[in-house]
Structure formats: C-alpha cells, structure tokens
Amino acid sequence: MDEFDRLLKKFSEKEKLVIKDILQQLKTGRRLGLHIEKLSGYANLFRVKKSRIRIVYTIDERNKINIIRIERRSEKTYRNL
Secondary structure, eight states, rough: OOOOHHTTTSSOOHHHHHHHHHHHHHTTOOOOOOOEOOOOSSSSSSEEEETTTEEEEEEEOOOOOEEEEEEEEETTTTOOO
C-alpha cells in the first residue's frame, strides 16, 4: 500500500471521490472553483478547502505539486507542518 492509499483510508467513498477530483484539478491546473489559500507563516504552503476536507500542499520550482497532508478539519489539521 502506498502513501496515498494510506492517506485516503480514513475517508468515506464519497469523500475519496471529492479528494480525487480536487487532486486532478490541481494536477491539470484547473484551479477555478477551488478554495485555495496560501497559509500564513510559510513561504510556499497552500491549502484547498472543500466542506470539512483540507488538502495541504506545496508547489516546487518546476510547478510540481507535493501533497503534505489530507485531513478532515480539526484542531490538529495545521499543527506540525
């Protein structure tokens, strides 16, 4: 089992579809309609918000997206990034 499957294991099937759709939009550059925000206090850290789901990621110098965290919103979501 790879890291991505491990991250998705805790989500329902409906949430998995939403997450996969968001990741596909990020990958293809179709960011219209996504609630993306740069996280304050970090140079290159962003998050996508969709209902209770949060996806935290970075973009490197080659515009490659690196997923840091996929979580449901809680007090711990943004800790220890």
